[in-house]
Amino acid sequence: MAFPLLRPPLRTLLQLLLIGVLVGLACWPLNLVECAQDLLLQQLPGFRGGHWTPQSLALAFAPVLVMPLLLWLQAGPLALGAGSGIPQTIESLEHPAQAPQLMSRGPTLARMALWSTASLALMPLGREGPVVQVGAAVAHGLRRRFPRLLGALAPESLMAIGAGAGLAGGFNSPLMGMVFVLEELTGSFQTSVLWPAAVVCAAAALVSNLNGISIFTLGLVQTPQPEWQQLLWALPVGIGGGLLGGLFSRLLWTGTALLRQRVRQRPLAWGLGLGLALGLIAFASGGWSGGDGEALMSQLLDSQGSLPIPGEPMSIAAWWLVLGSRIVAPVLALAAGVPGGLIDPAFAIGALFGSGSLELLGGDAQLGLALGMAAGLAGATQLPLMTVLFALRMLGDQQWLFGILLSAVVGASVGRRVQPEPIYHALWKLGRTPELALDQSAPRR
Numbered sequence: 213m214a215f216p217l218l219r220p221p222l223r224t225l226l227q228l229l230l231i232g233v234l235v236g237l238a239c240w241p242l243n244l245v246e247c248a249q250d251l252l253l254q255q256l257p258g259f260r261g262g263h264w265t266p267q268s269l270a271l272a273f274a275p276v277l278v279m280p281l282l283l284w285l286q287a288g289p290l291a292l293g294a295g296s297g298i299p300q301t302i303e304s305l306e307h308p309a310q311a312p313q314l315m316s317r318g319p320t321l322a323r324m325a326l327w328s329t330a331s332l333a334l335m336p337l338g339r340e341g342p343v344v345q346v347g348a349a350v351a352h353g354l355r356r357r358f359p360r361l362l363g364a365l366a367p368e369s370l371m372a373i374g375a376g377a378g379l380a381g382g383f384n385s386p387l388m389g390m391v392f393v394l395e396e397l398t399g400s401f402q403t404s405v406l407w408p409a410a411v412v413c414a415a416a417a418l419v420s421n422l423n424g425i426s427i428f429t430l431g432l433v434q435t436p437q438p439e440w441q442q443l444l445w446a447l448p449v450g451i452g453g454g455l456l457g458g459l460f461s462r463l464l465w466t467g468t469a470l471l472r473q474r475v476r477q478r479p480l481a482w483g484l485g486l487g488l489a490l491g492l493i494a495f496a497s498g499g500w501s502g503g504d505g506e507a508l509m510s511q512l513l514d515s516q517g518s519l520p521i522p523g524e525p526m527s528i529a530a531w532w533l534v535l536g537s538r539i540v541a542p543v544l545a546l547a548a549g550v551p552g553g554l555i556d557p558a559f560a561i562g563a564l565f566g567s568g569s570l571e572l573l574g575g576d577a578q579l580g581l582a583l584g585m586a587a588g589l590a591g592a593t594q595l596p597l598m599t600v601l602f603a604l605r606m607l608g609d610q611q612w613l614f615g616i617l618l619s620a621v622v623g624a625s626v627g628r629r630v631q632p633e634p635i636y637h638a639l640w641k642l643g644r645t646p647e648l649a650l651d652q653s654a655p656r657r
Contacts, residue, residue, distance in 0.1 A: 227362050228408055230352060231370075232377055232415025235347045239420040240440035242339055242346070244329045246504070252334060253507045256499025264495070272499060273491035278333040279548070280483030281325055286549055287479040293322025294549040297345030299640035301375050304348065305368050305397060307639075309410040315352040315371070320345060327551040334502035335490065336542040337552025339382050344392075344553075347378020349414065365408065372397040373409045380413035381420035383555070388602040395595050396636060437579050442615025447577060449583040450622030452569065454564040457591025457623060458630030460539050460558055465631060465638050467547030472643070475548050484646055486544050488601035491543075493537045500581055501537035505560025508538070509606075512567050512581055531568050538564060554635065555602075562588020562623075583611050583619040591627030594634045599624070 253259050260431045264272075278488050286294035292314070300319070304311035315321075327342045351374025355367055362370055372393050380389025390409045394401050475482045500508060542557040566584015567577040582603065590599040599620045604610060631638070 224362065224408075225411065228411040229415050230360075231351060231357070231374065231407050232412040233419050234354070234618040235350045235374055235377040235412065236348050236381045236416040236419025236421075238346045239378055239416065242324065242328070242343055242382060243420055245331050245341060246506075249331045249503055250507050252332065253503045256334075256494075256502060258498035258500040259511060262550065264330065268499070272494040272502065273488075274333040275483065275487035275545075277334055277487070278329060278335075279490065279545075279550075280480045282330060282550055283479035283483035283486075283548060285326065286600070287320075287476045290322040290326060292319035292442070292585055293326050293551065295323075295551060295643060296341030296553060296636075296639065297323055297343075297551055298341050298553070298636050298642050300396070301345050301348045301371070302640040303644065304352070304374060309620045310370055311352055311371065312356070313365075315345075315349040317353070320349040320432060323551045325337070330550050330552065334441075334494070335545045335550065335552070336501055336505065336557055337489070337505050337550060338504060338527030338542075338554055338556035338558075339603050340379055340381045340555045342551050342553070343378040343382030344375045345378070347381065348372070351377075351530065353629070362408070365404070366646055368507065369398070369402075373405065373412050375576050377412045377416035380418035383602065383605075384417050384421045385602055385605040386410065386417045388598055388605060389417070391597070391598045391601055395490060395598050396443035396593075396634075412426075423629030436517075437576055437615075439611075440613045442579065442583070442612070443618055445570065445579060446583050446618040447622060449566045450587040450619040451568065451626055452593035453565055453584045453587025453619065454626030455630060456535075456539065456561050456565055457588040457593075458627030459559050460543065460554070460561055460588075461592045461627065461631040461635040461638075463539070464546055464554065465642065467543050468639060468642055471547050472549065483547065486548055489544055490541055497534050497537040500509040500534045501541040504556035504579065505538065505563075506556055508560050509563045509581070509585065511554065512563060526550035528572070531564075535547050535561070535564050542633045555589060558589045558592035559585045559606075560588075562586065562591070579615070582607055583615050586616045586620040587623030590623035594624045594628055594631075595625040596620040631649060 251597045257264055257270055300314045304314050317647060323342050325338065325344055327337065327448060330337055335469060340483060347528040350368050354361055355370055375397060376389040376393035377391050380386045390413045393405065393409045538557065538561050546552055546554065563581045566580035570580030571577045586599055586603045592594045600617050603616045
């Protein structure tokens with residue numbers, strides 16, 4: 213069977229590579245901001261040890277000043293830049309008539325600026341929302357500027373491929389981006405989309421990480437545990453991590469429903485209250501609630517256990533405090549409409565739960581971290597295949613495959629019991645307004 217995209221192959225390949233390169237370049241500044249955030253996090257007591265200093269306190273309470281500014285901008289001049297970015301991408305795919313507005317330069321740059329400011333204030337936000345929207349916007353802009361570019365692909369398919377490339381560029385994970393296109397955005401495995409997505413995602417991941425971001429974000433994590441032990445622990449960790457991931461998504465959906473209109477009406481008051489809450493949570497947790505969660509997971513690996521190390525009653529209480537802060541703090545920021553994502557926060561929730569649980573039970577904390585982060589992310593997103601590929605990419609050792617696969621499947625199933633609808637589509641439906649695309653006559657995928 214022949215596909216139109218295979219004629220002529222060289223021209224098609226070059227066009228796909230061009231899109232991937234441009235998406236990767238667009239994601240590059242966001243990855244630099246991520247690196248800067250990691251440097252700032254090292255000033256907090258939880259990451260460097262020691263006590264609070266005036267400098268570290270200023271960093272922890274930065275959201276008190278930054279959150280009111282962000283919410284004021286989102287309620288006014290940068291209104292189209294509010295929100296994760298993924299619901300806006302889904303809206304553009306489901307109702308293409310909205311794409312020229314949502315995927316234009318203004319909202320894209322606004323979302324990048326808002327997320328960058330929030331991240332440098334150490335708010336607990338992931339980055340998949342902005343990078344997905346950036347990738348989709350680049351693909352959409354190229355097709356509008358050059359209508360014959362990859363003409364055999366429908367505009368919505370090209371936009372979905374660009375969105376997946378943004379995810380690949382943001383996390384240096386081409387397979388994750390490719391599967392995200394098929395599992396979440398298109399909802400079907402189409403060969404005509406599969407291989408173009410693979411090329412674009414690979415190019416985007418390569419270009420966006422030329423500044424030296426490691427291939428395996430957590431390093432090469434090897435496991436001495438036999439596969440039968442991985443499977444044995446995967447069931448309970450998958451259940452617990454899936455419950456926490458599902459709870460995180462449910463709280464995010466509920467919080468968004470409660471805050472969406474309120475923060476638009478009184479952005480400064482709500483911004484001050486939410487910023488103060490984030491600062492107090494950061495102070496109480498020793499700074500562990502700050503940042504997207506990748507630095508926390510790296511710290512867990514470096515210390516070969518959970519933080520704080522469970523064992524004594526106060527240590528166990530501190531561990532639960534940190535775990536609770538990693539659930540509540542991201543919800544407060546994301547529910548207020550600050551651009552960001554939930555992949556890294558959900559990973560951190562699962563990793564913290566899994567490593568601490570196995571350490572309490574006398575097991576291997578690194579095994580718990582691997583199984584837990586897969587369960588947490590799958591429970592939050594209900595995307596088990598994407599989760600497995602990303603977890604393997606983070607850990608760098610396919611010896612984890614059996615345990616991660618079972619943990620992710622169990623986590624996704626359990627998470628669905630807590631949050632019945634996948635969170636990205638639930639947030640998309642929640643965010644739709646009469647002035648934004650309730651046109652039922654718009655073409656659908």
